[in-house]
Amino acid sequence: MEVTVIGLGKLGLPLAALFASVGHKVNAYDASKTLIESLESESYKSSEPGLIDLLQNSKSNLNFCHELDKSTETTSVIFIIVPTPSEEDGYFSNDFILEVLKNLNPSHFANRKVVIDIVSTVMPGSCEGVIRQTLERKIGKPLGEELGLCYNPEFIALGSVVKNMQEPDMHLLGESSSWAGNIVEEVLASVVTKSVLCQRMNLTEAELVKIAVNNFVTMKISYANALYQAGVALGNVDIDVVTNAIGLDTRIGRKYLKGAAPYGGPCFPRDTRALTALFDELGVPADLSRATEMLNKSHVSFISELVNKSLGEVKTVGLVGISYKPSTPVIEESPGVSIAFDLLARGYRLQVWDDENAQLPSGLHEQATYSKDLSALVEASDFIVITRPTNKLELLLTKLEQSQKPYLDLWRQQK
């Protein structure tokens, strides 16, 4: 099938490459000229596992476009994966999506079936509201037999984007008509490597599912973290023994039920804030999502208190892990960054090291010392805090054992 992908960022590019890798003819457009040039010249770099190989192996099916107009002429489905940044009130902005829609060429939609598939995360009500209005006005015809609108957010985590797209728990698909949903389902099904159920529903239902799923997971994380705090307060409690037993109840499950670090990254925090904002707007009690956010913030202080109990007077703390998870250098709302700022505010000197080469944000950059390698970090620190799972566990444990320095592994990876 001929498909178009608009927005070739952390999510859009892997999706375009996957579509191309299974034989679709993909017109790939991004507003960044520099990005398109780097993709064309094959100088594009990414640490996302599998992405560069995928691009290399699928290049005969990838047509990188410098203009939006060149990408939609004969395509059957247009995937839109542009940013939807969070606004101050927690809502997501649709401005980038609307800009794309306003720049579509109506003549490309004449006398044929075309589906617009929104992959960007949007607030419930967006697709049936402002997105539908803008699309219909621009194309000059209503949603129906020729013009379809779908909403199909991806559940991926950076560092495993390709794998998550190939092996999702489900496909979530909101649709304006079943013919449109059929087309999108067919394209999505073509890239998976296991059997995947496609959950089809109306547009608003799918919008609600997307943020509700992420909020349920953050609620579970905060719940486990509250238990972790209770376990420390009680004493003589191995929190993993507790959460492993709780998770054996099939109504609950073990995934994401581990007392460890706060949640972070580009999706969990903002999707949770969005659900709180939506509930407030609708007059629905938002206590659960609000408590989830509050617990997540206070868990940072709890971790600093643990360090304080171990270290006492002001000394140098070595922090391992600045990116929000392994296999990605992204630091957006990263627990490592929050913990670093909290420790600095408590007067600790800070050495940091990151196995993904994550860069320190401003503020932290000026106050903390970035160790050039793990040995330097261990040497310069009195106490080490491991903020997230690492791909370099063996090396880390060896260095810690050699140095005999005390440490706190929030994830207890050596178990």
Ligand SMILES: NC(=O)c1ccc[n+]([C@@H]2O[C@H](COP(=O)([O-])OP(=O)(O)OC[C@H]3O[C@@H](n4cnc5c(N)ncnc54)[C@H](O)[C@@H]3O)[C@@H](O)[C@H]2O)c1
């Ligand atoms: N990154 C994630 O982990 C993740 C996970 C799930 C959902 N999402 C959602 O996917 C969407 C995109 O996220 P991302 O992380 O890929 O963003 P990103 O910032 O990495 O990439 C967005 C891309 O869109 C391009 N763009 C902006 N305006 C454009 C326009 N008018 N026309 C064409 N291209 C344009 C940018 O140049 C950029 O390359 C967001 O709504 C986000 O919430 C992201």
